[in-house]
């Protein structure tokens with residue numbers, strides 16, 4: 001953010017370096033139930049980001065002193081793989097990962113009916129395999145789908161998107177170059193059903209009016225992404241139903257032989 005450069009991020013036709021319009025998202029693909037050992041899982045590709053999310057729980061919180069007698073605790077752990085960025089990233093949690101884990105935990109917790117699971121923990125692992133800016137939002141969006149896949153009751157799927165400012169213009173969903181050389185980035189996450197904002201951060205500088213515009217733009221895109229989350233969940237369960245029907249059919253055929 002804010003690196004000095006002569007790079008033009010928006011061309012004379014108003015298009016960005018990857019050819020997108022100011023309010024255009026990068027392509028997003030979500031897959032549900034990609035891991036067998038986890039209670040719930042999801043994989044997201046969002047532009048150049050590739051991220052896995054796995055959920056365990058609710059399970060008895062351990063060590064015991066961490067237990068809350070009136071509700072579940074939500075522990076999200078965001079981790080970037082050493083090979084996820086251009087230069088090898090030093091493994092292990094740094095200050096950034098600790099901060100992102102905290103804001104993601106709080107955003108997910110706002111939607112989960114935590115009172116239904118006293119003394120338990122819900123553990124959410126977010127592994128960034130390839131990073132291209134916007135990973136906290138993409139990771140959070142995948143994590144929420146993984147929670148639904150684990151059958152954890154929620155007000156709604158938490159969903160996010162970022163908007164920011166490049167070459168003096170408000171744009172949606174910054175990529176890596178835009179994040180590096182742009183003026184501001186504002187990641188945002190909401191619970192669509194209640195319209196609550198459950199995560200909002202900002203890096204760089206914008207005027208009050210620009211912030212308002214960025215929030216509106218990110219919110220609108222989040223509602224669109226919310227549909228992709230639901231479609232991905234539906235696709236898994238439809239696939240499951242078809243598989244079950246085929247297995248039943250095969251069983252009948254084998255019986256008949």
Ligand code: ADP
Nearest residue numbers: 085086087089131132133134135136137176179
């Ligand atoms: P987000 O990924 O949520 O946008 P940041 O704004 O902190 O979070 O990071 C923007 C991008 O910068 C990341 O998606 C990643 O591509 C890159 N990045 C972050 N940390 C590192 C690091 N330690 N080494 C190299 N690149 C990094």
